[in-house]
Amino acid sequence: MEKVIVVGAGVMGSALAIHLGNNQVAVNLWGTKWDEKVLKDMESTRRHSKLEANLSESISLFYEEQLEEAFEETKLIIIAVSSKGIESICKTISPYLNEEHIILSVTKGIDEDNLYTMSNVIENALPEELRGKVSIVKLGGPIRANEIANAKYTEGVFASKNIESVKYAQKLFNSSKFKGGISADIEGVELCAAFKNAYAITMGIVEGLEGDMDNPKAALMARGAVEMANIVEAYNGSRETALGIAGVGDYYVTAQGGRNRTFGVLLGKGKTKAQAMDIMENQTVEGITATYNGYKLLKKLESQGKFNIREKAPLFQELYWILYEGKPVEEAINSYWESKDI
Amino acid sequence: MEKVIVVGAGVMGSALAIHLGNNQVAVNLWGTKWDEKVLKDMESTRRHSKLEANLSESISLFYEEQLEEAFEETKLIIIAVSSKGIESICKTISPYLNEEHIILSVTKGIDEDNLYTMSNVIENALPEELRGKVSIVKLGGPIRANEIANAKYTEGVFASKNIESVKYAQKLFNSSKFKGGISADIEGVELCAAFKNAYAITMGIVEGLEGDMDNPKAALMARGAVEMANIVEAYNGSRETALGIAGVGDYYVTAQGGRNRTFGVLLGKGKTKAQAMDIMENQTVEGITATYNGYKLLKKLESQGKFNIREKAPLFQELYWILYEGKPVEEAINSYWESKDI
Numbered sequence: 001m002e003k004v005i006v007v008g009a010g011v012m013g014s015a016l017a018i019h020l021g022n023n024q025v026a027v028n029l030w031g032t033k034w035d036e037k038v039l040k041d042m043e044s045t046r047r048h049s050k051l052e053a054n055l056s057e058s059i060s061l062f063y064e065e066q067l068e069e070a071f072e073e074t075k076l077i078i079i080a081v082s083s084k085g086i087e088s089i090c091k092t093i094s095p096y097l098n099e100e101h102i103i104l105s106v107t108k109g110i111d112e113d114n115l116y117t118m119s120n121v122i123e124n125a126l127p128e129e130l131r132g133k134v135s136i137v138k139l140g141g142p143i144r145a146n147e148i149a150n151a152k153y154t155e156g157v158f159a160s161k162n163i164e165s166v167k168y169a170q171k172l173f174n175s176s177k178f179k180g181g182i183s184a185d186i187e188g189v190e191l192c193a194a195f196k197n198a199y200a201i202t203m204g205i206v207e208g209l210e211g212d213m214d215n216p217k218a219a220l221m222a223r224g225a226v227e228m229a230n231i232v233e234a235y236n237g238s239r240e241t242a243l244g245i246a247g248v249g250d251y252y253v254t255a256q257g258g259r260n261r262t263f264g265v266l267l268g269k270g271k272t273k274a275q276a277m278d279i280m281e282n283q284t285v286e287g288i289t290a291t292y293n294g295y296k297l298l299k300k301l302e303s304q305g306k307f308n309i310r311e312k313a314p315l316f317q318e319l320y321w322i323l324y325e326g327k328p329v330e331e332a333i334n335s336y337w338e339s340k341d342i
Numbered sequence: 343m344e345k346v347i348v349v350g351a352g353v354m355g356s357a358l359a360i361h362l363g364n365n366q367v368a369v370n371l372w373g374t375k376w377d378e379k380v381l382k383d384m385e386s387t388r389r390h391s392k393l394e395a396n397l398s399e400s401i402s403l404f405y406e407e408q409l410e411e412a413f414e415e416t417k418l419i420i421i422a423v424s425s426k427g428i429e430s431i432c433k434t435i436s437p438y439l440n441e442e443h444i445i446l447s448v449t450k451g452i453d454e455d456n457l458y459t460m461s462n463v464i465e466n467a468l469p470e471e472l473r474g475k476v477s478i479v480k481l482g483g484p485i486r487a488n489e490i491a492n493a494k495y496t497e498g499v500f501a502s503k504n505i506e507s508v509k510y511a512q513k514l515f516n517s518s519k520f521k522g523g524i525s526a527d528i529e530g531v532e533l534c535a536a537f538k539n540a541y542a543i544t545m546g547i548v549e550g551l552e553g554d555m556d557n558p559k560a561a562l563m564a565r566g567a568v569e570m571a572n573i574v575e576a577y578n579g580s581r582e583t584a585l586g587i588a589g590v591g592d593y594y595v596t597a598q599g600g601r602n603r604t605f606g607v608l609l610g611k612g613k614t615k616a617q618a619m620d621i622m623e624n625q626t627v628e629g630i631t632a633t634y635n636g637y638k639l640l641k642k643l644e645s646q647g648k649f650n651i652r653e654k655a656p657l658f659q660e661l662y663w664i665l666y667e668g669k670p671v672e673e674a675i676n677s678y679w680e681s682k683d684i
Contacts, residue, residue, distance in 0.1 A: 219484065
């Protein structure tokens with residue numbers, strides 16, 4: 001029986017563990033001290049209460065101090081922590097890593113300091129002797145944790161420069177209810193995972209401005225997909241990545257509901273960023289950071305002559321101005337619509 | 343002041359007339375005998391009751407017998423009839439056509455007899471001396487009639503082989519609330535307009551089967567977009583057409599609600615095609631015919647060595663089998679999911 005370790009017992013890490021457990025894979029689910037309560041709860045009930053799903057017998061639970069033990073006999077390491085925690089977690093697990101390991105990441109975002117995608121952050125956080133040797137796979141696509149944990153049909157994509165690693169992950173994950181495709185465009189998949197959160201805010205904004213209408217949202221659905229294709233292409237990725245499950249698919253699910261959209265709706269209804277955050281009790285809205293770091297990334301590409309923000313991502317440009325330069329939403333969205341006349 | 347004629351006073355024809363009227367364009371809205379009641383109603387109230395929108399003064403109304411009069415001084419002819427009526431309406435208007443005219447069509451579908459797209463049906467229904475001379479523009483994209491009539495932000499795309507005609511139409515239509523882009527891929531836009539109705543049925547089916555879950559619908563959102571790109575490409579069109587407003591945009595709006603989705607949900611919940619149609623009181627479900635004619639078209643492309651249905655459109659293949667060969671929905675959807683393992 002193959003054995004994997006899931007690093008991080010948050011909602012997504014737990015959901016992936018439950019899915020793999022149901023798929024007859026032995027899973028060591030390891031959590032930090034922040035996960036202690038949920039680990040204890042799962043230990044006593046063999047159930048994840050928030051996900052409303054039971055843990056199969058093949059799942060073992062490990063606490064922070066049991067990391068070495070949790071690594072035993074594992075080949076696939078699933079990293080399911082937030083983008084803020086990823087660098088430090090990579091350093092934490094480094095002592096237990098070897099060249100045979102495959103790291104699979106579900107973390108989304110763009111690194112603020114170096115404007116790296118998450119796979120590059122992981123690569124750079126590895127001990128020097130393992131860089132370029134441990135292979136890194138990104139699992140992208142529209143995966144709501146509660147749905148995959150409850151065996152609702154889910155599609156994703158495994159992206160990596162190493163096709164053997166992708167196939168290994170695919171074999172463990174794929175079931176009658178989960179299908180992960182294959183892509184070599186790991187950075188394209190990662191960029192879509194980050195930028196779709198930003199575009200989901202624009203969908204909320206236009207809903208707040210125009211009411212719950214279909215035409216404006218459909219326009220932004222298509223626009224976000226096209227701009228993501230432009231961005232991926234500028235990064236030497238494939239436009240097909242934006243057309244598929246990691247782009248259109250993930251953008252769709254993010255725009256249907258969730259914090260990014262809710263935040264956008266509040267902005268569209270005239271709230272300031274601060275007021276909106278206040279109403280949302282300062283919950284994390286991933287798209288805000290994605291807009292900030294994404295914009296810096298696009299500016300960098302622009303300075304290298306590889307991108308033209310106004311031409312290739314005018315909607316994203318307006319979103320940045322709304323969030324970071326105080327441009328009124330109505331004026332910004334009107335400017336975007338007017339850019340279509342050019 | 344430019345003058346246009348709208349041929350067909352159904353909901354979409356009326357909505358486009360109202361939009362153009364609000365845009366200071368003189369519009370002759372002409373209806374057949376089937377439109378007589380709604381024309382009379384608009385005449386007395388200067389309002390379209392179903393669209394809940396007023397008619398500007400620049401809209402004039404014409405009855406069936408006033409066709410010649412309605413054509414006076416017009417250059418742009420907007421054909422807004424159903425695919426079943428398009429050939430006969432083209433013959434009806436033929437006596438009044440000349441080389442200067444531009445025909446703009448919003449009709450969706452694939453012709454059953456010759457497997458033509460609508461622009462080809464129109465072309466072939468023209469008097470021989472006008473074929474290749476009257477230019478034909480397709481207006482595609484996600485346009486709900488009630489929203490465009492009420493000045494909700496709407497984006498579309500004008501597609502034609504004649505760029506001058508596209509620009510002419512664009513100038514009349516574009517406003518602060520409507521933006522029509524430009525495309526040379528008229529057949530690609532038309533194929534998306536037809537096939538998206540079929541894919542919207544699959545979204546309904548999976549909703550009926552799995553409940554109102556995000557992951558499965560997101561998977562089919564992406565899958566439909568990719569298959570439409572494959573289909574358009576096989577027809578010598580551009581994959582970009584499927585990525586943009588005519589593909590992803592229009593598919594999104596169709597899948598959000600409407601008869602195709604409702605019909606699909608009923609199938610997903612175990613109703614037969616006949617039971618579902620019965621529940622829906624035999625209203626037209628465009629995706630059913632689109633599946634039938636679309637499948638014949640793909641078979642034709644396949645016989646010419648230009649397409650492989652199982653490989654390039656496996657989801658569409660299963661839909662055809664559900665609708666026309668009685669394959670049980672659950673089995674069909676499972677077969678589709680399983681095709682992802684290959």
